[in-house]
Amino acid sequence: MVAPPDNDVLWARALHFTYNDGSPALSGVSLGVQEGEVLAVIGPRGSGKTTLLQCLSGLLPVRRGEVWFNSVPVHKMGPTDRERLRRDRFSWIDPAPSLVPELNVWENAALPLMLRGTSRRRAKTAALEWLERLDVGKAARKRPHQLVQSERQRVCIARALAPSPTVLFADEPAAPLHRTDRTQVLRTLTTAARSHGITVVLASYDADAAPLADRRITLLDGRRVNTVQLPPVGEAEGRAACSLSV
Numbered sequence: 001m002v003a004p005p006d007n008d009v010l011w012a013r014a015l016h017f018t019y020n021d022g023s024p025a026l027s028g029v030s031l032g033v034q035e036g037e038v039l040a041v042i043g044p045r046g047s048g049k050t051t052l053l054q055c056l057s058g059l060l061p062v063r064r065g066e067v068w069f070n071s072v073p074v075h076k077m078g079p080t081d082r083e084r085l086r087r088d089r090f091s092w093i094d095p096a097p098s099l100v101p102e103l104n105v106w107e108n109a110a111l112p113l114m115l116r117g118t119s120r121r122r123a124k125t126a127a128l129e130w131l132e133r134l135d136v137g138k139a140a141r142k143r144p145h146q147l148v149q150s151e152r153q154r155v156c157i158a159r160a161l162a163p164s165p166t167v168l169f170a171d172e173p174a175a176p177l178h179r180t181d182r183t184q185v186l187r188t189l190t191t192a193a194r195s196h197g198i199t200v201v202l203a204s205y206d207a208d209a210a211p212l213a214d215r216r217i218t219l220l221d222g223r224r225v226n227t228v229q230l231p232p233v234g235e236a237e238g239r240a241a242c243s244l245s246v
């Protein structure tokens with residue numbers, strides 16, 4: 001068996017994943033992510049980005065291939081250990097904001113910290129700092145339904161950063177934002193992660209995210225490729241046209 005390199009916080013080898021309905025999602029993906037690195041995973045819709053992040057984070061059980069976190073074999077862990085790993089060491093940002101409607105904004109942002117055992121007072125202080133940084137500090141006492149979509153997404157990003165996770169998995173984190181907002185929020189996210197030494201795995205169909213990362217990998221049909229050229233948006237519909245070099 002090949003051992004993961006010491007300086008890789010995450011390491012995957014020959015990952016395959018097929019959904020229960022038979023849909024193939026990953027076909028032998030291998031990668032390493034170094035500590036503190038911001039890695040962009042770029043690829044068109046359906047290329048396997050979400051599935052890859054879910055396998056790396058232990059959300060989906062790996063049945064074929066290997067995933068290691070800090071030299072611990074995640075692929076050998078049971079559901080309870082993977083759940084604990086996700087709670088204590090990882091954060092996740094979804095493309096669409098999902099908040100607890102009964103809690104106000106700062107309580108939502110403080111929730112992961114409190115689940116990790118941080119006192120309410122300290123969790124509140126950290127949550128408020130991150131909300132300020134994401135430009136939603138003024139909404140701290142509002143309920144999620146009083147915010148617009150882009151503000152709710154900023155709250156989700158603050159919630160993911162507040163616990164200073166070892167690895168932040170960000171699945172299209174700027175998807176619901178306008179283009180101008182998108183770059184600014186992605187920049188805030190990557191700058192904040194770097195200043196706190198947080199490793200980021202950032203999935204995006206938009207190659208605009210790549211310059212903000214230290215490194216990028218490209219996926220197409222569940223495989224790593226070197227380049228992908230997609231047709232302009234109008235032409236893309238109804239076509240699976242891509243040129244690729246592997």
Ligand SMILES: Nc1ncnc2c1ncn2[C@@H]1O[C@H](COP(=O)(O)OP(=O)(O)OP(=O)(O)O)[C@@H](O)[C@H]1O
Binds near residue numbers: 044045046049
């Ligand atoms: N829950 C599921 N059940 C069955 N097939 C799925 C499921 N989720 C994803 N797939 C399929 O797996 C493949 C990879 O999907 P995945 O969502 O990982 O790609 P993606 O690059 O993240 O796409 P998107 O940007 O649209 O989320 C696609 O063919 C998709 O249809």
